Amino acid sequence: EMVMTQSPATLSVSPGERATLSCRASQSVSYNLAWYQQKPGQAPRLLISGASIRATGIPARFSGSGSGREFTLTISSLQSEDFALYYCQQYNNWPLTFGGGTKVEIK
Amino acid sequence: QLQLQESGPGLVKPSETLSLTCTVSGGSISTTSYYWGWIRQPPGKGLEWIGNIYYSGSTYDNPSLRSRVTISVDTSKNQFSLKLTSVTAADTAVYYCARLVTTVTIFDYWGQGTLVTVSS
Numbered sequence: 748e749m750v751m752t753q754s755p756a757t758l759s760v761s762p763g764e765r766a767t768l769s770c771r772a773s774q775s776v777s778y779n780l781a782w783y784q785q786k787p788g789q790a791p792r793l794l795i796s797g798a799s800i801r802a803t804g805i806p807a808r809f810s811g812s813g814s815g816r817e818f819t820l821t822i823s824s825l826q827s828e829d830f831a832l833y834y835c836q837q838y839n840n841w842p843l844t845f846g847g848g849t850k851v852e853i854k
Numbered sequence: 855q856l857q858l859q860e861s862g863p864g865l866v867k868p869s870e871t872l873s874l875t876c877t878v879s880g881g882s883i884s885t886t887s888y889y890w891g892w893i894r895q896p897p898g899k900g901l902e903w904i905g906n907i908y909y910s911g912s913t914y915d916n917p918s919l920r921s922r923v924t925i926s927v928d929t930s931k932n933q934f935s936l937k938l939t940s941v942t943a944a945d946t947a948v949y950y951c952a953r954l955v956t957t958v959t960i961f962d963y964w965g966q967g968t969l970v971t972v973s974s
Contacts, residue, residue: 790966790967836961838960845902
């Protein structure tokens with residue numbers, strides 16, 4: 748099973764600042780990596796697939812990069828609505844697996 | 855606008871079977887472009903993929919749960935279902951149904967989720 752490790756577990760950022768989240772795979776997943784945002788009491792929302800392709804309606808301040816084993820989600824200027832949990836998910840191999848999540852909180 | 859809605863008991867006794875149904879509206883479940891899947895999230899924890907099904911009935915499931923999981927589809931009702939047998943407290947979670955794009959196996963639409971508690 749592909750293990751996805753996200754870091755840090757919690758990221759404290761001030762509004763307007765940049766947030767950088769990391770996701771590492773135990774083996775290469777090529778570009779087969781997605782990012783989701785989850786707010787309290789809500790279902791996850793797809794942000795990015797193919798490591799860097801924003802989903803429909805996702806603001807340009809969200810960007811993804813990386814390939815192979817190392818991936819990054821960058822939020823260029825944090826807005827109040829961006830404080831949430833973020834998960835990565837690999838779809839290179841079955842079973843589909845998620846990272847443990849990074850909580851982005853207000854500093 | 856596609857919508858998915860989970861339904862089923864919110865409380866299940868240990869050793870019994872958890873049964874949930876996901877009703878899809880605003881689109882047909884009988885499409886070649888998508889799988890239909892289940893994901894769960896224990897309280898305060900991360901996401902775990904349970905399995906998914908194609909409209910034809912072919913399934914993929916997580917080996918960690920395979921012996922206890924059955925996923926089925928009813929195209930006439932535009933629904934798919936999850937059964938998880940021999941539940942324990944560790945199966946307490948919010949259960950989500952979702953749509954997966956077949957070409958990239960990502961979850962692009964999600965239900966709101968339903969909390970299932972395993973307790974006597």
